[in-house]
Amino acid sequence: MKTQGVFLLQPQDRTKLHEEDWEDVKEESCLDLEEKTIRTQKIYDGKIIRVQLDEVELPDGKTATRELVKHSGAVGVLAVTAENKLVLVKQFRKPLEKTILEIPAGKLEPREDSQACAHRELMEETGYRAERLESIISFYTSPGFADEILHLYRATGLSSGDVQPDSDEFVELTELTLEEAFDRMASGEICDAKTVTALYIWKNQVLGGK
Amino acid sequence: MKTQGVFLLQPQDRTKLHEEDWEDVKEESCLDLEEKTIRTQKIYDGKIIRVQLDEVELPDGKTATRELVKHSGAVGVLAVTAENKLVLVKQFRKPLEKTILEIPAGKLEPREDSQACAHRELMEETGYRAERLESIISFYTSPGFADEILHLYRATGLSSGDVQPDSDEFVELTELTLEEAFDRMASGEICDAKTVTALYIWKNQVLGGK
Numbered sequence: 001m002k003t004q005g006v007f008l009l010q011p012q013d014r015t016k017l018h019e020e021d022w023e024d025v026k027e028e029s030c031l032d033l034e035e036k037t038i039r040t041q042k043i044y045d046g047k048i049i050r051v052q053l054d055e056v057e058l059p060d061g062k063t064a065t066r067e068l069v070k071h072s073g074a075v076g077v078l079a080v081t082a083e084n085k086l087v088l089v090k091q092f093r094k095p096l097e098k099t100i101l102e103i104p105a106g107k108l109e110p111r112e113d114s115q116a117c118a119h120r121e122l123m124e125e126t127g128y129r130a131e132r133l134e135s136i137i138s139f140y141t142s143p144g145f146a147d148e149i150l151h152l153y154r155a156t157g158l159s160s161g162d163v164q165p166d167s168d169e170f171v172e173l174t175e176l177t178l179e180e181a182f183d184r185m186a187s188g189e190i191c192d193a194k195t196v197t198a199l200y201i202w203k204n205q206v207l208g209g210k
Numbered sequence: 211m212k213t214q215g216v217f218l219l220q221p222q223d224r225t226k227l228h229e230e231d232w233e234d235v236k237e238e239s240c241l242d243l244e245e246k247t248i249r250t251q252k253i254y255d256g257k258i259i260r261v262q263l264d265e266v267e268l269p270d271g272k273t274a275t276r277e278l279v280k281h282s283g284a285v286g287v288l289a290v291t292a293e294n295k296l297v298l299v300k301q302f303r304k305p306l307e308k309t310i311l312e313i314p315a316g317k318l319e320p321r322e323d324s325q326a327c328a329h330r331e332l333m334e335e336t337g338y339r340a341e342r343l344e345s346i347i348s349f350y351t352s353p354g355f356a357d358e359i360l361h362l363y364r365a366t367g368l369s370s371g372d373v374q375p376d377s378d379e380f381v382e383l384t385e386l387t388l389e390e391a392f393d394r395m396a397s398g399e400i401c402d403a404k405t406v407t408a409l410y411i412w413k414n415q416v417l418g419g420k
Contacts, residue, residue: 032309032380032382033300033301033302033309033380033381033382034302034309035302035304043253043254043261044253044254044261046263046277047277048277048354048355049261049277049279049355051253051254051259051261053256054304056304058380059380060380066304066305067256067257067258067259068304068305069259069279069305069355069356070305071352071355074354090243091243092243092244092245093350093353093354094245094264094266094276094278095276095278095279095280095350095353095354095355095356095357096350096353096357099242099243099244100350100353102353105354107354137395137406138401139401139402139403139406140303140305140306140310140401140402140403141351141352141402141403142281142351142352142356142358142402142403143303143305143306143310143312143402144258144284144303144305144315144317145258145259145279145281145305146279146305146352146356147305147306148352150403170242170243170268170269170270171243172242172243185347191348191349191350192349192350192351192352192353193349193350193351193352193360193403193404193407194403196347196349196407197403197406197407197410200407200410200411200414201410203414203419204410204413204414204417204419207414207417207418207419208417209413209414209417
């Protein structure tokens with residue numbers, strides 16, 4: 001094993017930040033690569049994300065600043081119909097300024113169980129009710145700056161239920177075969193981490209992998 | 211196709227925001243599901259991320275607020291050695307407060323070509339030089355709130371070069387077989403979107419998929 005210093009997260013431009021906004025943090029550390037928090041500063045507290053800066057002590061004793069986005073986590077559902085088609089929703093995503101095709105997904109409500117959330121989101125966005133929801137994997141979407149975790153579930157035993165719209169966001173339901181879905185990935189319409197991962201997992205399953 | 215309103219992004223608590231901080235945005239829209247920006251407000255401008263709020267007009271004419279994180283994009287490298295082992299780095303990730311195993315990766319520098327960035331990050335983090343780097347796929351890590359795109363490359367023709375540490379972050383090099391890597395995914399040590407995706411793509415390739 002070699003240990004090396006790489007990929008500099010450059011010290012934050014703190015010209016606009018005031019010394020009194022920093023809050024001291026006491027923390028014990030024992031891991032090799034760990035970055036110990038010296039102090040933290042809240043930048044923004046929203047409905048979806050919270051943003052903060054952490055001043056950290058690096059393994060070599062130097063300091064650096066980390067920009068952190070806090071998120072409550074989300075679920076995604078790999079749902080394949082009896083016709084062997086993947087259930088997808090078409091949705092406009094403001095950060096991308098475009099409409100993309102994604103597996104049904106949504107943010108965890110406070111203290112919501114991730115499996116319950118997967119049932120809820122699948123039903124709300126597609127009208128499908130799943131007999132079974134099995135956890136496939138959970139992963140962090142962007143560990144460099146965000147703590148968002150995505151819990152991916154596989155839905156089986158689908159039956160059509162009532163659509164239960166409950167908000168101001170608009171989606172369109174689409175169902176695609178494995179080949180069609182890979183074509184949409186090649187054309188860039190399927191282009192987000194959870195959906196790309198779900199597609200490869202589905203293909204893996206078809207190819208005989210676990 | 212059914213169109214339905216789902217997954218409420220609740221209006222931002224704007225008690226701390228001032229009317230004069232909003233900036234009007236002129237924009238033309240023609241897409242069905244599009245959310246037209248009415249005005250935008252900058253919240254934070256950092257080294258890694260920028261945060262802003264957009265007040266948008268929904269397809270039904272109502273308004274909502276979107277919390278957006280802007281990021282310059284990143285690359286990840288799926289590099290398999292002549293011994294058929296995946297090259298990984300162990301790194302402490304402050305947002306997660308833990309050390310995880312990831313494929314070599316890094317943020318794009320301003321105006322940097324993504325392939326050049328992939329070559330650079332692979333070399334800096336692992337010491338490996340790649341004869342060829344082929345684009346596999348690009349995906350958005352978290353399209354609900356962030357515009358970060360991750361360009362995934364496959365590196366072939368690896369040769370050991372000089373490690374070129376250039377920063378204050380510390381990583382440890384690890385090389386694992388496909389089976390070992392899947393074990394580490396099952397145990398949760400491999401747990402981020404780009405590495406999970408890369409593992410399934412590698413497995414797919416081994417199973418005979420494209």
